[in-house]
Amino acid sequence: xxxxxxxxxxxxxxxxxxxxxxxxxxxxxxGSDGAxxxxxxxxxxxxxxxxxxxxxxxxxxxDAQNTVYSVKRLIGRPYTSxxxxxxxxxxxxxxxxxxxxxxxxxxxxxxxxxxxxxxFVLRHVRKIAEEALGQECTQAVVTVPANFNxxxxxxxxxxxxxxxxxxxxxxxxxxxxxxxxGYNKTSTERVAVYDxxxxxxxxxxxxxxxxxxxxxxxxxxxxxxxxxxxxxxADHMAAQFLEQNRYDTRQDRQAYExxxxxxxxxxxxLSAKPDVKLCIEELAxxxxxxxxxxxxxxxxxxxxxxxxxLVARSFDVCxxxxxxxxxxxxxxxxxxxxxxxxxxxxxxxxxxxxFGRKPxxxxxxxxxxxxxxxxxxxxxxxxxxxxxxxxxA
Numbered sequence: 276x277x278x279x280x281x282x283x284x285x286x287x288x289x290x291x292x293x294x295x296x297x298x299x300x301x302x303x304x305x306g307s308d309g310a311x312x313x314x315x316x317x318x319x320x321x322x323x324x325x326x327x328x329x330x331x332x333x334x335x336x337x338d339a340q341n342t343v344y345s346v347k348r349l350i351g352r353p354y355t356s357x358x359x360x361x362x363x364x365x366x367x368x369x370x371x372x373x374x375x376x377x378x379x380x381x382x383x384x385x386x387x388x389x390x391x392x393x394x395f396v397l398r399h400v401r402k403i404a405e406e407a408l409g410q411e412c413t414q415a416v417v418t419v420p421a422n423f424n425x426x427x428x429x430x431x432x433x434x435x436x437x438x439x440x441x442x443x444x445x446x447x448x449x450x451x452x453x454x455x456x457g458y459n460k461t462s463t464e465r466v467a468v469y470d471x472x473x474x475x476x477x478x479x480x481x482x483x484x485x486x487x488x489x490x491x492x493x494x495x496x497x498x499x500x501x502x503x504x505x506x507x508x509a510d511h512m513a514a515q516f517l518e519q520n521r522y523d524t525r526q527d528r529q530a531y532e533x534x535x536x537x538x539x540x541x542x543x544x545l546s547a548k549p550d551v552k553l554c555i556e557e558l559a560x561x562x563x564x565x566x567x568x569x570x571x572x573x574x575x576x577x578x579x580x581x582x583x584x585l586v587a588r589s590f591d592v593c594x595x596x597x598x599x600x601x602x603x604x605x606x607x608x609x610x611x612x613x614x615x616x617x618x619x620x621x622x623x624x625x626x627x628x629x630f631g632r633k634p635x636x637x638x639x640x641x642x643x644x645x646x647x648x649x650x651x652x653x654x655x656x657x658x659x660x661x662x663x664x665x666x667x668a
Contacts, residue, residue, distance in 0.1 A: 283648025288473030351427030367528035422495035449479030451647030501616030
């Protein structure tokens with residue numbers, strides 16, 4: 276094995292995170308800008324440069340056709356799948372069918388597989404880790420949703436190879452979260468990992484007994500994720516703009532990308548504030564080239580009304596997992612939340628109501644998966660430490 280550290284990578288739909296287990300519980304690494312969340316966005320610049328992360332996310336507002344994101348929703352899926360059809364309606368970048376029936380992305384006349392797009396993100400994440408640690412990083416544990424099939428897992432591992440990484444293990448995100456939660460615990464507990472990330476929802480029921488982690492049941496919905504909340508808010512903005520200006524931004528891919536970005540910002544803000552106001556200048560142009568702006572206000576109550584049916588759908592999935600585990604929701608000892616959208620107060624209230632207990636709030640839902648991946652990575656790099664870091668059954 277390499278002498279360099281084995282890193283843990285949460286390769287996310289919206290953001291990615293990298294961590295290393297060089298301190299108890301794992302340490303999340305930040306880029307030169309101090310940010311721990313790395314946007315999983317790749318933009319192909321007219322100059323020929325390939326931008327990744329925050330600079331690419333900024334380009335999405337200016338050049339949506341050549342800026343690629345949310346590929347995790349599509350990786351390993353056939354081109355004929357419903358998810359790909361849905362993406363073609365939402366995304367500005369071009370998707371086409373590959374020779375083996377998979378999905379290809381075209382940007383600035385060049386065609387890429389989804390593994391190659393993910394590899395740009397992984398290579399960028401690897402560079403951040405190497406700069407932070409001052410060492411070469413060639414081995415990693417990479418996480419995926421629990422309901423990823425073998426084709427999706429293989430495509431993710433292939434992305435790692437293209438990025439110059441030896442992927443020692445593909446680890447389920449809920450299991451990674453449980454590893455981080457259960458680090459150095461000796462008690463026996465039954466926990467649920469409620470995992471609402473950008474593109475998917477998973478619920479996993481685990482039994483933690485000292486250093487043994489046993490998955491009792493898992494269930495998921497591949498068509499439910501935090502991105503769907505952004506879309507609901509963006510559609511609400513679009514409806515207001517259409518009513519005021521008789522201009523449908525849903526038919527203008529670049530304008531709609533700006534709405535989605537604003538919707539994501541509003542969602543984040545409303546997790547802590549009761550209301551937000553924003554102005555998107557020159558969202559479109561009317562007769563005679565007149566600039567059309569969007570002045571928009573949104574309250575927490577309004578976004579909760581939009582979120583409620585989406586969150587309610589997640590409990591149908593939870594019911595499936597609870598039945599498979601042979602347990603009632605109230606028989607669980609703790610609830611771990613994963614994904615930035617789980618910060619929404621309504622979601623936390625609904626989760627507490629369903630399980631009969633409040634979810635844990637002392638775990639960062641954006642970082643916990645990468646921390647668990649780092650702990651698993653350390654256990655693979657140093658077999659003598661596996662007992663302390665947990666055996667995943």
